[in-house]
Amino acid sequence: MGGYKLFLEDKTLQSFENNQNTVFARYFDKDTTGITVPEGLNFVYASNIVRPTVVHVKCTYDGGPGAQNNPHMNDPFFKFFFDEPGENFRRMPQQSSGSGVIISSDGYIVTNNHVIDGASKIQVVLDDKRTYDAKLVGKDPETDLALLKIEEKNLPFAKYGNSEKIKIGEWVLACGNPFDLTSTITAGIVSAKGRNINLLRGNTNYAIESFIQTDAAVNPGNSGGALVNLKGELVGINTAIASTTGAYSGYSFAVPVTLVKKVMDDLLNYGEVQRALLGVLITDVTAEIAKEKKLKDIKGVLVSGVNEGSAAKEAGMKENDVILKIDDIEVNSASELQERVGQHRPGEKVKVSILRNGEPKVITVTLKNKRGTTRLVKEASSQIMEDLGAEFTEVSDSEKEKLKIDKGLKVNKLLNGKLKDAGVKQGFVITKIDKQEIGSVKDLSKALESKSGGVLVEGIYPDGKEGYYALAW
Numbered sequence: 001m002g003g004y005k006l007f008l009e010d011k012t013l014q015s016f017e018n019n020q021n022t023v024f025a026r027y028f029d030k031d032t033t034g035i036t037v038p039e040g041l042n043f044v045y046a047s048n049i050v051r052p053t054v055v056h057v058k059c060t061y062d063g064g065p066g067a068q069n070n071p072h073m074n075d076p077f078f079k080f081f082f083d084e085p086g087e088n089f090r091r092m093p094q095q096s097s098g099s100g101v102i103i104s105s106d107g108y109i110v111t112n113n114h115v116i117d118g119a120s121k122i123q124v125v126l127d128d129k130r131t132y133d134a135k136l137v138g139k140d141p142e143t144d145l146a147l148l149k150i151e152e153k154n155l156p157f158a159k160y161g162n163s164e165k166i167k168i169g170e171w172v173l174a175c176g177n178p179f180d181l182t183s184t185i186t187a188g189i190v191s192a193k194g195r196n197i198n199l200l201r202g203n204t205n206y207a208i209e210s211f212i213q214t215d216a217a218v219n220p221g222n223s224g225g226a227l228v229n230l231k232g233e234l235v236g237i238n239t240a241i242a243s244t245t246g247a248y249s250g251y252s253f254a255v256p257v258t259l260v261k262k263v264m265d266d267l268l269n270y271g272e273v274q275r276a277l278l279g280v281l282i283t284d285v286t287a288e289i290a291k292e293k294k295l296k297d298i299k300g301v302l303v304s305g306v307n308e309g310s311a312a313k314e315a316g317m318k319e320n321d322v323i324l325k326i327d328d329i330e331v332n333s334a335s336e337l338q339e340r341v342g343q344h345r346p347g348e349k350v351k352v353s354i355l356r357n358g359e360p361k362v363i364t365v366t367l368k369n370k371r372g373t374t375r376l377v378k379e380a381s382s383q384i385m386e387d388l389g390a391e392f393t394e395v396s397d398s399e400k401e402k403l404k405i406d407k408g409l410k411v412n413k414l415l416n417g418k419l420k421d422a423g424v425k426q427g428f429v430i431t432k433i434d435k436q437e438i439g440s441v442k443d444l445s446k447a448l449e450s451k452s453g454g455v456l457v458e459g460i461y462p463d464g465k466e467g468y469y470a471l472a473w
Contacts, residue, residue, distance in 0.1 A: 041171070042230075043171075043173055043185070043187055043230070045230070045231075045232065046173050046228055046229070046230050046231065046232040047173060047175075047185045048232075049228070049231075049232025050158060050173065050175045050185075050226050050228045050232050050234075051127055051175060051183050051185065052126075052127045052128070052156040053101055053102045053127075053156050053157055053158040053226065054099060054100070054101055054102075054127065054158075054175045054176060054177075054183065054225055054226050055099065055100045055101070055102060055109060055124045055125060055126055055127070056097060056099065056100075056124070056125040056177045056180075056182055057097060057098045057099060057100045057109075057111050057115055057116065057122065057123075057124055057134070057148070057224060058095065058096075058097045058122070058123040058124075058125065059095065059096050059097065059098075059115065059116055059119035059121070059122055059123075060093050060094070060095050060119060060120055060121040060122075060123075061093060061094040061095070061096070061118060061119055061120060062093060062120035062121075093120075096115075097115075097177065097180060097221060098111060098112060098115030098116075098176075098177070098221060098222075098223040098224045098225075099111065099115075099175075099176035099177045099221065099222055099223060099224040099225030099226075099238070100115075100124065100148060100224045100225070101158050101224070101225065101226045101234065101237065102155050102156065102157045102158060103157055103158055103160075103234075103264060104155075104157050105153065105154055105155050105156075105157055106152070106153055106155070107132075107149055107150040107151060107152045107153070107155060108137070108147060108148070108149055108264070108268065109124060109134065109147070109148040109149070109150065110145060110146070110147060110148075110224070110237060110260060110264055111145075111146050111148060111223075111224030111237075112144050112145065112146065112223045112224040112237065112239055113139045113140060113141050113143075113144045113145055113146045114144055114223065115146070115223050115224045116136060116139070116146050116148070117139070117141075117146075119136075121133070122134040122135075122136060122148060124148065124150050125182070126155075127182070127183055130152075132150040132151065132152060133150070134148040134149065134150050135148065135149045135150075136148060137149050137267055137268065137271075138266075138267030138268075138271050138272055138273075139267070140263050140266075140267065140272070140273045141200070141207075142200065142206050142207045142208060142273065142275065143200075143207075143208050143255060143259060143260075143263050143273070143342075144199070144200055144239055144255065145237065145255060145260060145263045145264070145267075146267075147264055147267040147268060158226055158228070158232075158233075158234040159232070159233055159234065160233065160234055160257055160260075160261055161228070161229055161231070161233030161234055161235045161257055162233075162235075162257070162258065163212060163235045163236060163256035163257045163258050163259075164256075164258055164329070166190055166193075166212070166229060166235050167190065168189075168190050168191065168192060168193065169189055169190065170189060170190045170229065171187065171188075171189055171229070171230055172187070172188060172189065172190055172212075172214055172216060172227055172228065172229055172230075172235065172236075173185055173186065173187050173188075173216065173227070173228050173229075173230075174186045174187075174188070174214070174216040174217070174218050174222060174225060174226070174227055174238055174252065174254075175225050175226045175228070176218070176221060176222035176223070176224070176225025176226070176238060177221045177222070177225065178217075178218070178219035178220065178221040178222045179219060179220065179221050180221060181221070184222075186216045186217040186218070187216055188214045188215040188216030188217070188252075189214065189215060189216075190212060190213070190214055191213040191214055191215050191251070192212075192213040193210075193212055193213070193256075193336075194210045194211075194332075194333050194335045194336040194339065195209070195210070195211040195212070195213045195253060195335065196209040196210065196211070196333070196334070196335035197209065197211065197240065197242065197253060199239075199240050199253075206275060206277075206370070208259065208335075208338045208339060208342045209335055209338070210256060210259070210335040210336055210338060210339035211239065211240070211253035211254060211255065211256070212227065212235070212236045212253065212254045212255075212256055213251060213252070213253055214227065214252050214253075214254065215250055215251065215252070216252060217248050217252070218238050218241050218248055218252035219241070219248045222238050222252075223238060223239060223240075224237060224238070224239075225237070225238045226238070227254040234257050234260075235254075235256070235257050236254030236255055236256050236257055236260070237254055237255045237257070237260050238252060238253075238254045239253055239254055239255050240252070240253045241253070256339065258339075258343055259339055259342055259343060262342070262343050266345075270376065270377050271377075271442065272377050272442060272446070273377075274345040274346060274369070274376050274377055275342070275346075275369060275370060276341055276342070276344045276345050276346050276348065276367035276368070276369065277310070277311065277341070277346075277367060277368055277369065277370065278310065278311055278312045278317075278341055278352075278365060278367065279306065279307040279309075279310020279311050279312045279313060279368065279372075280303050280305065280306050280307065280310065280312045280317065281303070281304045281305035281306075281307075282301045282302065282303060282304065282323070282334045282337060283301070283302050283304050283334060284301060284302070284332075284333050284334055285298055285299060285300050285301060285302050285322060285332075286298065289302055293320065293322070294358070295322065295355070295358075296358075299322075299324060299330075299332055300322040300323055300324040300331065300332060300355065301322065301323045301331055301332070301333065301334055301336075301337050302320070302321075302322055302323075303317060303318070303319055303320065303321040303322070303323060303354075304319065304320075305319055306318060306319055309372050310368065310372070311365050311366055311367050311368040312365060314365075314366070315352070315363050315364065315365040315366070316363055317352070317354070317363060317365070318356065320356075321354045321355070321356050322354060322355040322356075323337060323352060323353070323354050324353045324354060324355055324360075325351075325352070325353035326340040326341065326350055326351070326352060326353075327340070327350055327351050328351065328353070341367065344367055345367070345376065346367055346368055346369040346373070346374045346375060346376060347366065347367065347374035347375075347376070348366075348367055349364055349365065349366050349367070350364070350365050350367060351363075351364055352364070352365050369449075370449055371449050377445075377449075381441070381442075381445040381449075384444070384445050384448050384449065385441070385445075386417070387417060387418055388417050388418055388419050388444075388448075389414070389415040389416050389417015389418060389419055389420055390411045390412075390413065390414055390415060390417060390419050390420075390424075391411075391412050391413040391415070392409050392410060392411060392412055392441055392444070393409075393410050393412040394408075394409060394410070394439065394440060395407075395408035395409065395410055395429055395439075399429075399462075403429065403460050403462075403464065405429070405431055405460065406437070406439075407431060407437050407438060407439030407443075408429040408430065408431050408438070408439065408459070408460075409429065409430045409438050409439060409440060409441065409443070409444055410427065410428070410429045410430075411424060411425075411426055411427065411428045411429075411430070412426075413426065414426045418471050418472065418473070419457075419469075419471070422457070422469040422470065422471050423469060424457070424467070424469055425461070427461060427462050428459050428460075428461055428467060429459045429460050429461070429462075430444070430457055430458070430459040431458055431459045431460060432456075432457075432458040432459070433447040433448065433455055433456070433457055433458070434447065434451070434455050434456055435456075448473065451473050452473060453472075453473060454470050454471065454472060454473065455470070455471050455473045456468065456469075456470055456471075457469045457470075457471055
């Protein structure tokens, strides 16, 4: 009996049924090397493709005087135990980490803005453990994306897929570094597309939320990592989870790669995103709205208002129009419409299919920027600098410490313009515009590009005297 058990018995799953109809099963070792997995369910190929392209992003937050860089400093838990530090208290450097995806062989990396926001130092660890200091090329809070650069060549990189073609129910893989567990792969399906979870609305009025929702397990540290299809193509950047505990609860969200590609191209070529706008107030078409407006189908996006001087207004769009398509692609939610328009730049033309009083109509809209022009950001920024009439330099760390400020932009040379007209003197350090902190020319341009009327400029002179000036803008 012992010899039979040891040498002759078939080591496979065996089951039998007793008189009480209860099924018992016994499991034995079985060689699985010859078993093939159906091609559509094989995750090995995609995993091998994506894993070398995903990096570990490590951030350090400087503990300078009055530093508020690290978002954890505002955590009530932190404050409860450590209390509020004094004005001149120098905090110890803080650290956090996330993920990123290499998108070019010469070291450009996409990640989330919230992963690197406020960091004084960014390091990138490759899948093969090589470590590099990274430079922040640009960031876009409105899509929660950022572009990093490391100095290296011949790197493996993720190839862009097409997030517009992925279907609900399609298999996808998430790759990242949850809880500092590097190169972690999880699998799931596309649960929904065009999701708006109001994650970014508090940061800006121009936020674009049209997330891909999946049930691939994503946890803290996965932010900025890759979402790929079974071909190993990048279809999204993992950004958020829906959770009451802070850990994965079954829902995760990724920025679609069509939007990622456009934002990365803008950051690389222009330094910031070229945001195009229709200039309309919109709402989803619901059953109630369809009934009220006597619409045959519950489709499209209702225009509830058209801004004066906007691209939509100039193209002839009217209140109560129902937008059905942008460039022949259907839009059935406000988030889908924003994503579709967000893939374009100011000055570009889009074909908008609408329903007006029950009749279909197609209009061509030339998109505008936040200032109501078709200029790209670099052109608009140059115009702002010309209107201000000044040349600027960033404030050094020693000057910041002397003046007890965290950020600032110095008027290095004063020319004819709005600053001189308001009484600003050379050497003045601008710290805020309408309560918005200024630390660079980019900050200055961004603060002024959508302003109209009067703006308040705050700052300090090298002798410590504070100054407040009102500009007519």
